[in-house]
Amino acid sequence: MSDTTSEPPAKRKCLGVDCPNDAGTLQCPTCLKLGMTDSFFCSQDCFKKNWSQHKTVHKTAQGKTQNGTFRSITPPKAVTKPDIGNGLYNPFPTHHFTGSVRPVYPLSPMRTLPKSIRRPDWSETGIPKAEQRLSRTKIEILDAKAQEAMRKVCRLAREVLDITAAEVRPGITTDYLDEVCHNACVERDSYPSPLNYSHFPKSLCTSPNEVVCHGIPDQRILLDGDILNLDISIYHGGYHADLNETYYVGDRARANPDAIRLIETTRECLDMAIKLVKPGTLFRDFGKVIEAHAKSRGCSVHATWGGHGINTEFHPPPWIPHYAKSKVPGVCKPGMTFTIEPILTLGKPKEVYWPDDWTNTTVDGKWTAQFEHTMLVTETGVEVLTARLEDSPGAPIPIPIADEGIST
Incomplete structure (x- = not known):
């Protein structure tokens, strides 16, 4: 645990599971390394008690959890020059791609929504x-x-x-x-x-x-x-x-x-x-x-x-x-x-x-x-709850009787 010099907001809740206490100034050092600055606990003992569950937060941030969560995106370290004709490029030219698919950039800007739509945190x-x-x-x-x-x-x-x-x-x-x-x-x-x-x-x-x-x-x-x-x-x-x-x-x-x-x-x-x-x-x-x-x-x-x-x-x-x-x-x-x-x-x-x-x-x-x-x-x-409808695209196709394994 790290004892930070800055005080957390008043009455910040301790992240310990079912802990009724307010958090102090103690933060998880691993969270800090990952850029997560809101991991406060009330005490060293509470942090140690909750470590086995809290460390899953680190795996989520690194994309290593086995529950379908996403990984955090990082900017490319190298890019090819954009094509003169269309401006498209491969952002990772030195990466060893295992198949035929390649990224084609630039990505379009992140899309926006009306303010009236309810949002997750x-x-x-x-x-x-x-x-x-x-x-x-x-x-x-x-x-x-x-x-x-x-x-x-x-x-x-x-x-x-x-x-x-x-x-x-x-x-x-x-x-x-x-x-x-x-x-x-x-x-x-x-x-x-x-x-x-x-x-x-x-x-x-x-x-x-x-x-x-x-x-x-x-x-x-x-x-x-x-x-x-x-x-x-x-x-x-x-x-x-x-x-x-x-x-x-x-x-x-x-x-x-x-x-x-x-x-x-x-x-x-x-x-x-x-x-x-x-x-x-x-x-x-x-x-x-x-x-x-x-x-x-x-x-x-x-x-x-x-x-x-x-x-x-x-x-x-x-x-x-x-x-x-x-x-x-x-x-x-x-x-x-x-x-x-x-x-x-x-x-x-x-x-x-x-x-x-x-x-x-x-x-x-x-x-x-x-x-x-x-x-x-x-x-x-x-x-x-998400069952297919009668007119949903992508209906099943019968599997051929004779197949020799994937060739792609």
């Missing part, structure tokens, strides 16, 4: 302070009113995803999809949850081909034959919703047996896990089904990323693992809302980061796919 500062203070073992049980609020925000999120997905086609940029998503959120009096979350610069995540997750929308043009994950999260009425799907870009993608096997197996893994959701099911049970089905199709599960709780906060507990043999504690109870969102690959389930500190790709350049739903545990089972 990170909208101005980029720091999810309330989320950082959460106990990682206390899982919220929603009452009837809160459940209705979740139904509404999830319905709106499904609309936003479907509107954005309807625009997926060869020849458009992922930045254009970000604009479509952003505008659809504004039209629904909703805030796009990723926007400025730990300084993420865009309103959704676009992850093509070998990008595992958290791709930043930019000026890259989608090609016929690509696959693309759209990860949509919105904030409305004080509650968040989160869902994503992977889509085929053009006819070449829809005719690629490897892409079909990858995408449809991932979709099926999510559906099979959802069937297990009911009171009494262990959080670790979902991963057993997901990994078994993935392996049966020659796929591997990315264990780094998992599902997470979601309600008035974006990433509260619990964390939901997608792999077998997990020792994560916890059991489903009526009133819980959380996501399940497996990521599969036909290559090695390991990731490397681009220098933007957000975009992570497979180590071998093999493609990945992901699907996600937000769900409510009911007294008798589960209600999938």
Whole structure:
């Protein structure tokens, strides 16, 4: 602990879980190194007592948590010269890219919203302070009113995803999809949850081909034959919703047996896990089904990323693992809302980061796919709050009987 010379604001609450005391001048030294200047505790003893839970805040800030949170963005260390004709450039020319996808800059300016739209606490500062203070073992049980609020925000999120997905086609940029998503959120009096979350610069995540997750929308043009994950999260009425799907870009993608096997197996893994959701099911049970089905199709599960709780906060507990043999504690109870969102690959389930500190790709350049739903545990089972509609884009495609493994 560090004893700072400046006094914290009057009656600042100690970050110790359930600690009734006001904070003193003691701050966590690791938080200070990470640029987090609001981590005050009442005493050394309280800090030590809460260390095992508080240190997850550091991992969140560094993007190492296994609950789907984002990493903090850093400016590029080197850039190529902008193309004379169009001004576009690769901001990381010395980076070893594992696949064919490259960042295409400049990024468009961060999009704005009307002042009337309700915002989460990170909208101005980029720091999810309330989320950082959460106990990682206390899982919220929603009452009837809160459940209705979740139904509404999830319905709106499904609309936003479907509107954005309807625009997926060869020849458009992922930045254009970000604009479509952003505008659809504004039209629904909703805030796009990723926007400025730990300084993420865009309103959704676009992850093509070998990008595992958290791709930043930019000026890259989608090609016929690509696959693309759209990860949509919105904030409305004080509650968040989160869902994503992977889509085929053009006819070449829809005719690629490897892409079909990858995408449809991932979709099926999510559906099979959802069937297990009911009171009494262990959080670790979902991963057993997901990994078994993935392996049966020659796929591997990315264990780094998992599902997470979601309600008035974006990433509260619990964390939901997608792999077998997990020792994560916890059991489903009526009133819980959380996501399940497996990521599969036909290559090695390991990731490397681009220098933007957000975009992570497979180590071998093999493609990945992901699907996600937000769900409510009911007294008798589960209600999938972000379920597909009959006219939702991106319907399943039958998996070819003969396939030889991914070739991309």
